[in-house]
């Protein structure tokens with residue numbers, strides 16, 4: 447199989463459907479924001495801060511992984527910081543040719559300095575709109591309820607999602623520690639979202655078994671599943687997910703770090719793909735996991751033997767799984783399919799030399 451380089455993968459048009467705003471900052475930006483806002487960080491240099499905000503392979507669990515967010519959230523409590531971090535995330539994504547990105551975060555975690563929930567959504571939409579004007583990228587926002595926070599708050603966040611329907615917010619999610627915090631507690635929030643004809647996805651089957659995926663689909667109406675790695679433990683449910691074309695938002699490197707899988711070679715994305723499931727490749731957290739979409743493709747190319755044709759198919763499944771109105775999705779997909787057909791691996795430099 448001809449080897450694809452990181453540059454090849456960067457040149458391909460891509461989606462990122464599962465990326466957390468508060469896990470995808472630039473480290474220098476955290477340092478700058480902390481200085482401006484007089485926020486105390488655990489360290490005040492790039493290298494000093496890195497271990498607190500990038501978890502690495504020795505992370506032992508999702509709960510440990512989630513500790514990094516205390517640091518990032520400490521500097522994401524002002525309108526300006528939300529505009530900036532949203533803009534920079536979309537800029538970083540656009541620079542690796544991500545054409546469509548759905549950014550998620552939980553507004554309730556950004557109220558430490560008294561911002562209103564509306565302002566918190568507005569700020570992120572403003573940052574993303576700035577990036578859309580400058581780069582060739584389309585974006586949408588997914589608001590997250592948090593598993594460990596009360597269901598009443600999830601309901602408020604569901605109402606917020608409804609209030610911003612057709613104004614940039616495209617879906618609702620449930621995130622946070624999975625074990626001991628079942629999704630069914632939050633089913634009223636999902637009911638609210640669904641009854642307003644809005645899409646939803648839930649993190650499930652990452653730090654808990656297939657029962658969690660079952661609840662996400664059958665009690666909360668999930669249209670997509672975040673991670674879903676432990677679907678592998680229930681063949682019957684796996685067939686249901688396959689038959690209903692429910693997309694899985696796979697985030698391979700993050701899954702190794704949270705120990706949803708022991709090592710990359712064990713990642714079920716290969717099996718899911720071979721069985722015909724609709725699987726998508728995503729970052730989860732560009733900074734906390736220290737990754738990019740191109741890097742995730744490189745990892746599965748090298749460690750799970752996905753070849754170029756298969757990678758192209760994964761990319762198409764990403765666009766197909768977008769929470770976009772059908773007409774827009776079809777137009778975007780047509781554009782991307784055209785580019786994928788014309789795509790030839792090999793760096794731009796070597797192409798120029800051949801000319």
Ligand SMILES: O=c1[nH]cnc2c1ncn2[C@@H]1O[C@H](CO)[C@@H](O)[C@H]1O
Nearest residue numbers: 466512515550551552590621622649
């Ligand atoms: O992989 C994950 N699994 C579950 N929750 C996560 C993951 N990554 C981030 N968050 C949680 O989602 C919140 C909103 O963005 C973050 O603050 C973090 O607590």
Ligand SMILES: [Zn+2]
Nearest residue numbers: 466649672730
């Ligand atoms: Zn996630």
